Amino acid sequence: MKLKLTQLKNTLLDPRFINYTIIVTIFLTMFLLIQTNAVNRYIYNLLIMVLIMIVMSTSLNIATGFLGELVLGHAGFMGIGAYTAAILGIALRPYIATDLLLFGASATGAMILAGIAGLLVGTPALRLRGDYLGIMTLGFGEIVRNLITNLSSITNGAQGLSGIPRIMTFSIAFWTTVMIVTIIFLFMNSRHGRAILSIREDEIASESVGINITRYKLLAFVLASMFAGIGGAMFAFKDGFLAPNSFNFLKSVEIFVIVVLGGMGSLSGSIISSIVLVFLPEYLRDFNQYRYLLYSSVLIIIMLYRPQGLMGTKEFDFTKIKAKLTTLVTTIKKRLKKGRE
Amino acid sequence: MELFIRQLINGLNTGSIYALVAIGYTMVYGIIKLINFAHGEIMMFGAYFAFLLAFTLSFNLPFLLVIVLSMSFAAILGVLIERVAYKKLRQAPRISALITAIGMSLFLQHLAQLIFGSTPYVMKPLIDTTPVVLFNFAIPKLTLLTIGLSILFMLLLSFFVLKTKPGKAMRAVSQDKEAAILMGINVDNVISMTFAIGSALGALGGIFYAMTYSQIYPTMGVLPGLKAFIAAVFGGIGSIGGAMLGGYLIGIIETMTKAYISSKWVDVIVFGLLIVILLFKPSGILGKNTKEKV
Numbered sequence: 235m236k237l238k239l240t241q242l243k244n245t246l247l248d249p250r251f252i253n254y255t256i257i258v259t260i261f262l263t264m265f266l267l268i269q270t271n272a273v274n275r276y277i278y279n280l281l282i283m284v285l286i287m288i289v290m291s292t293s294l295n296i297a298t299g300f301l302g303e304l305v306l307g308h309a310g311f312m313g314i315g316a317y318t319a320a321i322l323g324i325a326l327r328p329y330i331a332t333d334l335l336l337f338g339a340s341a342t343g344a345m346i347l348a349g350i351a352g353l354l355v356g357t358p359a360l361r362l363r364g365d366y367l368g369i370m371t372l373g374f375g376e377i378v379r380n381l382i383t384n385l386s387s388i389t390n391g392a393q394g395l396s397g398i399p400r401i402m403t404f405s406i407a408f409w410t411t412v413m414i415v416t417i418i419f420l421f422m423n424s425r426h427g428r429a430i431l432s433i434r435e436d437e438i439a440s441e442s443v444g445i446n447i448t449r450y451k452l453l454a455f456v457l458a459s460m461f462a463g464i465g466g467a468m469f470a471f472k473d474g475f476l477a478p479n480s481f482n483f484l485k486s487v488e489i490f491v492i493v494v495l496g497g498m499g500s501l502s503g504s505i506i507s508s509i510v511l512v513f514l515p516e517y518l519r520d521f522n523q524y525r526y527l528l529y530s531s532v533l534i535i536i537m538l539y540r541p542q543g544l545m546g547t548k549e550f551d552f553t554k555i556k557a558k559l560t561t562l563v564t565t566i567k568k569r570l571k572k573g574r575e
Numbered sequence: 576m577e578l579f580i581r582q583l584i585n586g587l588n589t590g591s592i593y594a595l596v597a598i599g600y601t602m603v604y605g606i607i608k609l610i611n612f613a614h615g616e617i618m619m620f621g622a623y624f625a626f627l628l629a630f631t632l633s634f635n636l637p638f639l640l641v642i643v644l645s646m647s648f649a650a651i652l653g654v655l656i657e658r659v660a661y662k663k664l665r666q667a668p669r670i671s672a673l674i675t676a677i678g679m680s681l682f683l684q685h686l687a688q689l690i691f692g693s694t695p696y697v698m699k700p701l702i703d704t705t706p707v708v709l710f711n712f713a714i715p716k717l718t719l720l721t722i723g724l725s726i727l728f729m730l731l732l733s734f735f736v737l738k739t740k741p742g743k744a745m746r747a748v749s750q751d752k753e754a755a756i757l758m759g760i761n762v763d764n765v766i767s768m769t770f771a772i773g774s775a776l777g778a779l780g781g782i783f784y785a786m787t788y789s790q791i792y793p794t795m796g797v798l799p800g801l802k803a804f805i806a807a808v809f810g811g812i813g814s815i816g817g818a819m820l821g822g823y824l825i826g827i828i829e830t831m832t833k834a835y836i837s838s839k840w841v842d843v844i845v846f847g848l849l850i851v852i853l854l855f856k857p858s859g860i861l862g863k864n865t866k867e868k869v
Binding site for chain 1: 610660663664667668669670671672673674675677678679680681682684685686688689797801804805808839840842843846847849850853854857
């Protein structure tokens with residue numbers, strides 16, 4: 235009997251168990267709120283937008299945060315993913331009745347195509363470093379936007395693509411996001427992820443301990459573009475309408491700001507700043523014309539006074555809250571004791 | 576043949592503008608190794624300054640005074656940006672400075688949108704546009720003035736950089752900052768001076784750009800800014816002569832694409848060109864190869 239109790243206690247305190255419980259709890263709370271109509275259509279859409287931005291920023295974080303390369307064309311990969319998914323979705327709608335399957339099939343297509351684009355750009359681009367790579371990805375993003383506008387027979391050009399099935403529900407978006415963030419988190423903590431981190435810290439040193447730099451850089455870059463493709467697919471099925479201008483340079487910068495604000499190299503930082511930067515401007519409605527003024531000032535101020543971002547490279551961990559709280563309590567107790575003496 | 580020469584003149588016109596803007600990029604990069612993304616916005620503000628000076632004052636200023644005054648305002652703006660945003664980051668990792676520059680660019684764009692609104696202002700040419708006939712070709716006076724004034728200012732700049740003492744200090748700082756300090760050069764002042772000159776020339780480019788396309792709007796600096804940057808990379812970033820050469824080449828390539836291929840594909844071709852240059856000769860036409868040291 236006693237053995238069973240300790241076993242139960244161990245499972246309950248297992249970090250993985252705690253994390254799963256928290257994710258499920260968040261989902262159930264949100265789901266209940268949506269089911270009981272406590273959340274209106276407008277906030278519902280915003281929630282999905284937050285999830286899309288989380289996918290976009292965590293994926294950019296692989297290339298910018300963990301690998302440490304400047305990528306200014308992430309919206310280009312998103313655009314490729316969005317248009318691929320939209321075209322696939324329209325074509326497959328008569329054959330696949332289930333929303334989830336339809337999304338799965340289109341998102342897979344989007345992921346593959348965005349990944350191929352990432353491979354094509356990354357192979358030559360990763361020879362360059364720093365600002366040159368940034369400029370090159372910027373050029374790539376602009377080329378993608380122009381191609382989408384000009385290839386009007388496929389994408390309907392500047393008028394935009396409409397009639398995409400609107401199948402993006404909160405549940406699909408939520409679990410897709412959870413899956414992607416989990417994959418990125420596990421990957422970054424694997425030996426491959428550590429190799430990528432070591433490249434960020436010191437390229438020459440990691441080369442000399444036998445890490446294949448080109449391969450790992452390319453791996454990180456392609457992973458980032460694949461997940462950006464899925465983010466694009468989520469975006470395509472949200473509104474049922476796509477225009478090439480949704481994927482301009484400003485969008486890339488917006489994603490970039492989220493990563494920088496959250497902390498380059500911190501997934502939880504990206505998640506937190508996605509939530510803040512999507513909700514904050516919407517809640518300051520009268521403030522809306524200052525939105526980008528705010529974005530840009532935040533960017534400059536953060537670079538001047540806290541270049542590592544909100545979280546730095548640290549991760550927010552529910553399982554460590556208890557330990558942190560106990561240390562906090564003991565220090566307060568000690569202080570109080572000192573005060574009495 | 577006639578079409579070709581006409582397009583060549585148009586190309587020289589656009590090329591002059593790109594060259595003027597590209598000089599700003601290349602000078603700043605040469606001295607503090609920063610891609611000043613806000614340069615396109617300085618160009619935009621230069622155009623707004625000229626518009627305000629020319630059309631909102633109750634008296635008419637002469638054309639040259641308008642140009643010189645807007646260039647000086649833009650120079651002040653450039654120095655201000657450097658002092659506020661970039662100075663603190665000189666020792667920081669380059670990625671931080673670059674992100675700040677992007678932030679600055681967005682900030683200025685939306686500041687302009689807040690001040691002037693997003694509807695374009697119509698910029699009337701500040702000089703009469705009657706065509707001048709040269710070798711059987713009718714060329715608008717504006718085009719001649721754009722090309723002529725651009726070349727004049729570039730010559731002045733070359734003289735300044737190569738023959739005067741402050742120019743020498745500038746070259747010294749770009750070669751080796753620490754050694755320049757030891758030689759008694761005030762590096763802060765030299766950097767500010769670089770920003771001032773670059774911004775003034777950028778503003779001149781902006782004024783000509785606005786007059787050529789007769790519109791001013793807050794995001795007008797983005798695309799020509801990017802193209803001027805491509806020109807700077809094309810010519811070899813850090814080299815002033817390279818920026819001029821690159822500017823004219825990009826301008827000519829662009830107008831030729833418009834005339835002979837399609838105006839829809841101009842941006843794709845120019846950005847594609849950028850990628851090709853970066854892949855095969857990142858140091859550009861006139862740039863020096865730099866080896867990386869371990």
